[in-house]
Amino acid sequence: MRYTVSSPEIVIGVDVGGTFIDIVAIEKGGGVVRSEKVLSTPEDLSVGILYGLEKMFGLQLDAKLPGSRIVHATTSATNALIEKRTSRVGLITNRGFRDVLEIRRHARSDTYNIDLQIAPPLVPRNLRMEIDARIAPDGTIMEPINRKQVIEIVQAMIEASVEVYTVSLLHAYARPQEEHSVAEIIRLEDPEAYVTCSVDVCPEFREYERTSTAVVNAAVMPLVDAYLDNLENRLKTHGYDRQLYIMQSSGGMMTASEIRSQPINIIESGPAAGVVSSHAIGRVLGRKNLLSFDMGGTTAKAALIHEDRIEMSTEYEVGGNTHGAQGASGYGAGYPIRGSFMDIVEVGAGGGSIAWIDDAGGLRVGPQSAGADPGPVCYDRGGKDPTTTDANLYLGRLSADYFLGGEMALDLPKVEEALSRLAVVLGMDALKLAAGIIEVSNSHMVRALRRVSIERGRHPSLYSMVAFGGAGPIHACYLAEELGVTEVIVPPMPGVASAVGLIGADMRHEARKAFFGKLSKIPAKTFQQTFEELSKQACITLEEAGILETQFVITGSSDMRYVGQAYELTVDWPTLTPDDNTLIDMATNFHGEHFRHYSYDIQDRDIELVSLRVTVTASVDRPPEIRLKSSQSVPKAKAQRRVHFRDAISIDCAVYERNDIHADAKLEGPIVIEQKDSTTLVPPNWSLTADPSGHLILNFRE
DSSP states (O other): OBOOOOOSSSEEEEEEEEEEEEEEEEGGOOOOOEEEEEEETOOOHHHHHHHHHHHHHGHHHHHGGGEEEEEEEEOOHHHHHHHHHOEEEEEEEEETTHHHHOOOSOOSTTTTOOOOOOOSSSSSSGEEEEOOOOOOOSSSSEEEEOHHHHHHHHHHHHTTTOOEEEEEEETTGGOOOHHHHHHHHHHHHOOSSEEEEEHHHOOOOOOHHHHHHHHHHHHHHHHHHHHHHHHHHHHTTTTOOOOOOOOOTTTTTHHHHHHHHHHHTTTHHHHHHHHHHHHHHHHHTOSSSSSEEEEEESOEEEEEEEETTTTTTEEESSSSOOOETTTOOOTTTSSSEEEEEEHHHHHHEEEEEEEEEOTSSOEEEEEHHHHHHHHGGGGGOOOOOHHHHHHHTTSSSOTTTTTTTTTSSSOHHHHHHHHHHHHHHHOOOOHHHHOOOOOOHHHHHHHHHHHHTGGGTOGGGGSSEEEEEHHHHHHHHHHHHTTEEEEEEEEGGGHHHHHHHHHHHHHEEEEEEEEEETTSSHHHHHHHHHHHHHHHHHHHHHHHOOBBSSSSSEEEEEEEETTTSSSEEEEEEEEOOOOHHHHHHHHHHHHHHHHHHSSSSOOOEEEEEEEEEEEEEEEOOOOOOOOOOBOOOOOOSEEEEEEEEEEGGGEEEEEEEGGGBTOOEEESSSEEEEETEEEEEETTTTEEEEEETEEEHHHHHH
């Protein structure tokens, strides 16, 4: 069967960050590429999005939008959890299990800290209510649902002003219809309420993780629904009446209507778009092993691409001291969610991260951010505390007159005043403080890059780094030196690279279910039957999204472990029609993955499975590659500027306009490359070559 995503006249990528909204548009055939970068509007993000679109298309906006496809990366769900702006949630569960959210699990971010602050449950205890129903692990009904009891609970929750219900029953993954029966009763008694069943968002075992996933989904569901409704209505006033597509944490897009019921899938929406962009860059340049580094105004994100595949994770944590995949520093204090996520580590070290002094008198940077309002001191919008962007400006790495291509003037005197005020407390001058802010910020970002590489059994020196985000190319070379990386790639439009990634994203949907048993004991035919069932389920979802005439790519994977272990590893299946030889290969692959993660394997131990999943992907029209013209002439610098580098080295540097660097151009650092959406810093001991595809290739010289 063949399907296709309809080919629009214009594809628009809209990436909303904490500081900036990035928009990129490419017309059919690649004739025109437009980009805009505008400040975020936290009170109503749709205002900033429409302002950016109006700025991009002007009076042609109403004529351009009807024939467009808009793909959006949103932080609405993430911000709601971080800022504790979640809806009032009620939980219905089995008797004896109302406190599973409180009991949690043994993992803690700081094992020996008796004052450790753990994020409180998203559902207060008085709204966690129990029913007497019970399902056995094999799906047998041990005690049926008491309809009258459920109605009484729903009425009590209505009186308590519950906005959204979560249903999570013990062993529901073995018999989903029980949770669905409870949901039907809720909808009859409270028709306007939102409902999340745990088996719809996490059809796997582990009661706490499944319940936590369902509760997080429920907590952000009304907010995400309202956000998408507001945005769609605003777009409709300008003639956009098509499906709005949203980037998922897995790196594939899905329709807004599908996301409304499962907003859990967009927790890492924006960062995932950036990794998709890095992956596409690797394919253009023939690089299969990449470190994706994205530094924006609020956070910095790191991810790994190994052998042309993005590293994935099945568990994430949000709302605590950290925001990232299992194993990240600080993990264990927030809310775990199960699903399909890119293995991204995110740290509060963006351009707007605020410098401050801790109780011990030490310099700290972030995770607090100046955001878009008031923004860094140099924005002259009321910010008083120096940030990483302010430090870069004071060190000469940014131009006060060419920020956003000259659209936004930066206030250097106010930066000097703010830096001097803080420097006095530390007994140093403003220049040393600015250099210190950069070094502290870099140390946070290096740790993030190590977490996705060294801590995952991959050495960063074997990878090239793709640096993007408004601030990424300024910091990338020094981060690379710390990690032993010798090649840094800067894309043509680094400041809006995540929005570019949205334009080239595939449609994707995943179906999964609990599946228990020893690998060596389950007949291959049983695997085939389950894969067929899951494939059909996933394909139907994409068909309902209106996909036509593109061949689906269907892949399978499973969560596996040695018998007796508590946690699993995800291993891909080479085929969805396995035979006995396939099962032997799967065992070999699992042993290899286990050795990579933990430096040992147990060849004589039985392997068991706990879940199977199928991912269906449908390709869309990708934007054409940008090609630069070759020239024998040497690029001419547009200016000279005093720039302060590491170790207090101050050098008069040539400053180049990015558009003046043609294909095959070669330059030696130290130099600065400026463009509207970003600035690239090439330190001493680094050289630059322009690739015909428009990428800057930076190489370290010993």
